[in-house]
Amino acid sequence: MPKTLFEKIWDSHVVVDKDDGHSLLYMDRHLVHEVTSPQAFDGLRLNKRKVRRPDLTFATMDHNVPTNDRSLPIIDQISARQIQVLEKNCKDFGIELFDIHSPNQGIVHVIGPELGITLPGTTIVCGDSHTSTHGAFGTFAFGIGTSDVEHVLATQCIWLEKPKTFEIRIEGKRKNPHAVTAKDIILSVIKQIGTAGGTGTVIEYRGETISELSMEQRMTVCNMSIEAGARAGLIAPDKKTYEYLRGRKYVPKNYDEFVNYWRENLKSDLGAHFDKSFTLYADKISPQVSWGTNPAMTTDVTGSVPFPEEYSKGNPDEEKAAIKALQYMGLKPGTPMIEIPLDRIFIGSCTNSRLEDLIEASLVIKGKKIAPKLRAMVVPGSQLVKKQAEQLNLDKIFTDAGFEWRESGCSMCLGMNPDILTSGERCASTSNRNFEGRQGAGGRTHLVSPVMAAAAALEGHFVDVREFDLN
Amino acid sequence: MESFKKIKSIASPLDKVNVDTDQIIPKQFLKLVQKTGFGQYLFYDWRFENGNKPRADFVLNNPKYHDSKILLTRDNFGCGSSREHATWALLDYGFRVVISPSFADIFYNNCFKNGILPIKLDSQNIEKLFKNSSEIEVDLQNQTIKTEDITIPFEIENHRKKTLLEGLDDITITLQYEDKITQYEKSKNEF
Numbered sequence: 001m002p003k004t005l006f007e008k009i010w011d012s013h014v015v016v017d018k019d020d021g022h023s024l025l026y027m028d029r030h031l032v033h034e035v036t037s038p039q040a041f042d043g044l045r046l047n048k049r050k051v052r053r054p055d056l057t058f059a060t061m062d063h064n065v066p067t068n069d070r071s072l073p074i075i076d077q078i079s080a081r082q083i084q085v086l087e088k089n090c091k092d093f094g095i096e097l098f099d100i101h102s103p104n105q106g107i108v109h110v111i112g113p114e115l116g117i118t119l120p121g122t123t124i125v126c127g128d129s130h131t132s133t134h135g136a137f138g139t140f141a142f143g144i145g146t147s148d149v150e151h152v153l154a155t156q157c158i159w160l161e162k163p164k165t166f167e168i169r170i171e172g173k174r175k176n177p178h179a180v181t182a183k184d185i186i187l188s189v190i191k192q193i194g195t196a197g198g199t200g201t202v203i204e205y206r207g208e209t210i211s212e213l214s215m216e217q218r219m220t221v222c223n224m225s226i227e228a229g230a231r232a233g234l235i236a237p238d239k240k241t242y243e244y245l246r247g248r249k250y251v252p253k254n255y256d257e258f259v260n261y262w263r264e265n266l267k268s269d270l271g272a273h274f275d276k277s278f279t280l281y282a283d284k285i286s287p288q289v290s291w292g293t294n295p296a297m298t299t300d301v302t303g304s305v306p307f308p309e310e311y312s313k314g315n316p317d318e319e320k321a322a323i324k325a326l327q328y329m330g331l332k333p334g335t336p337m338i339e340i341p342l343d344r345i346f347i348g349s350c351t352n353s354r355l356e357d358l359i360e361a362s363l364v365i366k367g368k369k370i371a372p373k374l375r376a377m378v379v380p381g382s383q384l385v386k387k388q389a390e391q392l393n394l395d396k397i398f399t400d401a402g403f404e405w406r407e408s409g410c411s412m413c414l415g416m417n418p419d420i421l422t423s424g425e426r427c428a429s430t431s432n433r434n435f436e437g438r439q440g441a442g443g444r445t446h447l448v449s450p451v452m453a454a455a456a457a458l459e460g461h462f463v464d465v466r467e468f469d470l471n
Numbered sequence: 472m473e474s475f476k477k478i479k480s481i482a483s484p485l486d487k488v489n490v491d492t493d494q495i496i497p498k499q500f501l502k503l504v505q506k507t508g509f510g511q512y513l514f515y516d517w518r519f520e521n522g523n524k525p526r527a528d529f530v531l532n533n534p535k536y537h538d539s540k541i542l543l544t545r546d547n548f549g550c551g552s553s554r555e556h557a558t559w560a561l562l563d564y565g566f567r568v569v570i571s572p573s574f575a576d577i578f579y580n581n582c583f584k585n586g587i588l589p590i591k592l593d594s595q596n597i598e599k600l601f602k603n604s605s606e607i608e609v610d611l612q613n614q615t616i617k618t619e620d621i622t623i624p625f626e627i628e629n630h631r632k633k634t635l636l637e638g639l640d641d642i643t644i645t646l647q648y649e650d651k652i653t654q655y656e657k658s659k660n661e662f
Contacts (some may be wrong), residue, residue, distance in 0.1 A: 015655045016648050020630045024648060026655055036554065038504035049642070052652075064502065076503040085504050129553040129577060143577055145555035146586035146640070157652055161628070163576075195489055198549040199576060207617045231576050294489050294550075317488045317545050324487075405568060414552075416498045433551060436492040437516050 002269035004165050005236050006202045009140045009266075015157055022161045028122035031108045032059040034086040035416070036127030040091040040150035041149040052156045054094040061086055062107045064416040065100055067379050067406035079417065083396060093153075104249075106382020106408045109133040109350040113219065114384055116248030120237040120262045125152055130226040130432065131232075132349045137245070138237035140202070143226065146386035163231045167274035170209035172282045178360060178470035180285050182217035183352060183449035185209065185432070187288035191298045191361045193278055198230030204268060205258040206233050209282040215244040223351045223431050227295040235266045256350035269435050281328050289337045289462055290434045290447040292325035297434070298447065299337060301464045307333040314387055328436055329444050330424070338462050344427035345376035345403075345457040346439070347450050349413035352430035353381030354356065357450040358389050361461070362397045363470050364454035370402035371460030377404040379417070381410040403457070415439045428456040473586045474638030478567050479608040480540035483530055484601050490544060491551035492578060496560040509556055510563030541568040541609065543600050548589075549578025558585045567608050570616070572597050578624070583631050586638065590625045599623070611636060 003011070016024035019346040037059075044051070051057060066072075071230075074080040079327065091378055098104040110128050112118040118134045124141035125131060127149040129268035134141035144158065152158055166191060174180045190197070203225050205218075214223065218235050225233030238348035240437050242259045252258055286300040299306065308326065310333075312319035313456040326333065331340070347353070347361055358380065371377050378398050380386035386408055389395060395405045415438065421427055423442025430453050431438075434445040448456065454466040488589040500512040517529050518533060525532040531539075542561065548571040549557060558581040561569065569582065570590045594599070598620065600607065606619040611632060616623040633639070 010658075015651050018630065021628065022630055024645065024651075026659075035501050039506050039555075042505070042608050047642070076502075082502050082504060127553060127555075129551065141554040145553055145558070145577060145581035145584060147555060147581065151642050151645065154642050155652065156647075156656075157645060159641065159645070195550055196573060196575070199547070199573065226551075229547065229575060294491070320486075414493075414498050416501065431533070433491075433493070435491045435551060437497055438493050441497070441516055 003206055003245070003274040004267060004272045004274060005138060005250055006140065006165055006234055009121055009123065010162060012121070022159050024157050025123060025160050026157055027125050027152050028056060029117055029124040030057045030126065031112055031117070031126035031131070032057060032149070033108050033126070033128065034061045035063040035065055036091065036146050037149055038082065038085045039146050040153055041093065044093070044153060045148040045261050049154045051093040051095060051153045052263060057095045058098070058157065059086060059095050059152070060098040060102055060105055060108055062110060063410045063414065065409040066417050067409050067411050067419060070100060070407055076418070085464070098221055103383050106384065107350045107353065109223065110354060110381035110385065113215070113244070114248065114382060116245050116251035118391045119245070119251065120241060121266050125158060129226045130223055132224040132230070133219050133350055135167060135222040135225065135233040136235050136322040137241055138234060140232055140234065140263070141409060142232040142263060164196055164201045165274035166203045166230065166276040167278070168203050168205050169207035169279040170205065170282055170422055171207045172209060172281070173212070174209065174282045174285065174412045176466050178363070179287060179451060179466040179468070181360070181449040181451060182213055182220035184219045184288045185280070185282070186286050186390055187290070187295065187298045187447065188285050189278070189280060190224065190228045190295050191288070192280070193228055195227060195294050195296045196229040198225060198228035201230050202276070203230045203232060203233045210235055211238065214356060216354045219354070220351055224295065227432055237262055248372065286447065287452050287465055288453065291331060291337070291444070292322065292330065293328055293434055293436050294433065295434060295447060297322070297325055301337050301452065301462055303337055305331045305333050305335045305337070338464065341426070341427045342374060342419060342428050345370070345374060345453050346379070346427055346429040346431065347413045347453050348379030348381070348411050349431035350381065350410070351432045352450050353379060353385065355385050355388050357430065358385070358394050359392070360470070361450040361454040362394045364451050364465065365401040365458060366397050368401055368458050370457040374460055376457045377406055377412070379406045379419070380408050382408045401457070412439050428453045428462065472638045472639060475567060475586055475588050475611055475635040477608065477610045477612070478540050479606055480538065481606050482541040482543040482600060483536040483539040485530055485544040486601070487543060488545040489547045489550055492549055492554050492557040493551055495557035496554065497548070501554060501556050501637070506559050507563060508563070509560035513560040513564045538565070541567055541570065541607065542566050544569065544571045548573045548574050550575035553577045555581045555584070558582055558587060562587055568579060570597070570600065577637065583634060584641065586635065588635060590627070592623065592625060596623050626659070
């Protein structure tokens with residue numbers, strides 16, 4: 001019987017199949033960070049348990065690390081404590097740690113792929129919902145809670161009910177690939193299927209547009225699978241995947257043998273059945289801007305803030321939510337998106353902080369200045385991204401334009417470190433969540449692509465980046 | 472983990488869709504390194520004005536619901552971040568049951584690891600419970616929710632029911648399969 005890519009990966013990782021519908025699955029890699037792991041390590045100590053496979057476990061600190069000068073002490077004592085606790089836990093349990101001074105430090109979902117820890121056909125877990133990012137490599141990768149972090153540390157396995165499969169096809173060619181980005185593709189998907197559209201499923205993204213995306217763009221798409229409610233997102237690996245990983249630090253020594261195996265085995269069979277399907281045409285996609293307090297509350301940059309009754313399409317709960325969202329966001333229905341003034345710009349996060357994101361954004365701002373009174377920052381996803389960007393002089397382009405150029409971390413995507421919005425501040429952000437208070441209590445987040453954020457920085461309000469010459 | 476059998480309490484009606492875990496427990500409280508003490512920060516930005524003044528219009532600030540152990544809410548509860556701190560905050564505050572038409576996957580799973588029973592009900596029955604203002608009884612063994620007037624059955628996966636009823640620890644169960652895990656490791660190609 002023809003199988004989907006997800007079913008093949010699932011089948012090759014089942015350790016125990018229970019007849020009541022749940023299975024024990026083996027995890028090839030476990031990524032650990034400072035915020036969701038302390039209680040898990042405590043649990044191990046309490047029960048005198050060891051980490052079963054420290055060699056398959058990698059840790060870094062990203063969520064609450066400051067992004068200013070790394071030679072300075074961390075002022076927030078509680079953050080400093082969490083970082084020290086991770087250092088101690090990794091030492092006690094023999095886990096490799098990329099600490100705050102490591103050249104490999106960075107957002108866990110940026111460093112996994114760039115170090116070759118992420119591999120096709122494997123399983124990866126991490127105590128972070130954006131673990132779906134790694135699916136861009138044909139990896140079944142998903143976020144877990146702290147109890148499951150403890151479970152994987154102790155057993156290298158996890159109990160799961162088999163998710164359903166969801167095929168999302170993006171077909172055709174984008175009219176302007178520099179301006180209509182992977183971020184606009186995934187926001188358009190979420191806008192249409194909703195924030196619970198993928199609940200209980202693993203999405204496989206397919207179609208011509210997906211094949212044409214670079215690896216970094218594919219990561220942006222898979223990253224936001226969780227914003228559609230999906231357990232994970234997947235893209236079948238191809239030549240681009242194998243070339244991206246070749247030569248990276250942790251890929252297996254006999255790499256070509258693996259590539260041969262992956263090439264033969266890691267794709268959905270012709271005629272494989274998906275439980276759900278959805279298709280979007282790339283030529284219909286415009287640059288997106290979110291207007292509300294969840295990622296489905298998004299519209300074209302050429303559009304306006306919607307009226308709640310128009311957005312809710314007759315669902316009274318959604319209408320109430322839209323009224324509340326507009327109140328929180330301080331927006332009036334009917335306002336053109338391009339007239340919304342901004343206070344802050346954030347380019348960063350596990351969605352959009354990789355080298356290509358920074359290169360594309362730099363094309364928009366090169367030789368120009370950001371609008372007066374605006375505060376704009378770039379937070380590279382990892383130390384490696386930062387170094388590569390500096391070799392290309394991107395830091396100079398950004399700082400000349402008036403951006404702050406920071407050290408790597410999650411930063412203002414979730415505002416656990418000092419990078420936050422103050423109440424009422426409005427931000428164009430390349431991150432993934434526009435929830436109330438996400439970037440700081442009372443802060444107002446609009447999700448956009450890096451080029452849209454850069455263009456908005458120049459004008460002080462949203463603009464259609466298709467009007468810029470980016471070639 | 473504390474086992475779950477039966478609970479009788481008034482239900483707190485949180486009439487919102489897509490309640491995300493950032494709302495359940497805002498990020499500034501994720502820095503604690505233990506599992507307890509999160510209840511005081513539950514729904515922090517909705518519960519308090521300027522960080523300390525209770526907002527009169529928020530449901531949990533109504534004295535009627537102060538001892539409530541059941542949270543009644545709308546679609547897609549617990550979406551967003553995987554933070555288990557959201558579950559710890561609900562538990563620490565006193566909630567043992569969350570009733571909703573649908574839950575986000577990671578949150579749903581986290582509940583069972585902490586002795587909280589998440590119940591999925593169809594919208595019609597949810598509506599009935601929103602209209603009911605007296606105590607309700609949730610009985611896991613019999614899979615029923617009883618009000619003064621009606622009894623509503625609910626579905627739950629068998630293995631999850633067993634885990635909750637017996638307060639079982641997942642890791643202890645899994646370690647019984649130690650030989651299977653070792654066998655799997657030996658059989659596969661190591662990366």
